Amino acid sequence: QVQLAESGGGSVQPGGSLTLSCTASGINLNLYAVRWLRQAPGEKREAVSCISTTVGSTYYEDSVNGRAIIYRDTATGTVLIWVKNLKPEDTAVYYCAALGSCHNSVVDYVSQGTQDTVST
DSSP: OOEEEEEOOEEEOTTOOEEEEEEEESSOGGGSEEEEEEEOTTSOOEEEEEEOSSSOOEEEOTTTTTTEEEEEETTTTEEEEEEOSOOGGGOEEEEEEEESOTTOSSOSEEOOOEEEEEOO
16 A cells, blocks of 8 residues: 655744655655645645656745755655745645656556644
8 A cells, every 4th residue: 555654744933944744655756746735724725846756856836936856865765845934824734646748647656645834
């Protein structure tokens, strides 16, 4: 059975930073593109960033562009995203998803989600 799990969520003050990690069991995450998504209260789930497989191309949505870095630790099969200058509007449940390509709209697997809250 395939499971994705995130870690690193929690409460952060505005202007701070956070790092989220995504790991997988049942699949080798190094062989998948990985997309981070988030869903704010009352909003639709939206893409945040994506990293491809072989060449490690990275993509960022406008909401985090310039404030985030997505990267892989291939030794551990982990995909991480670091976001700085956090704003209250970054408050959301964050998910990671494995998919064949960052250009795909449909994901193969998605995690349960972790809550990140940005507030004073």
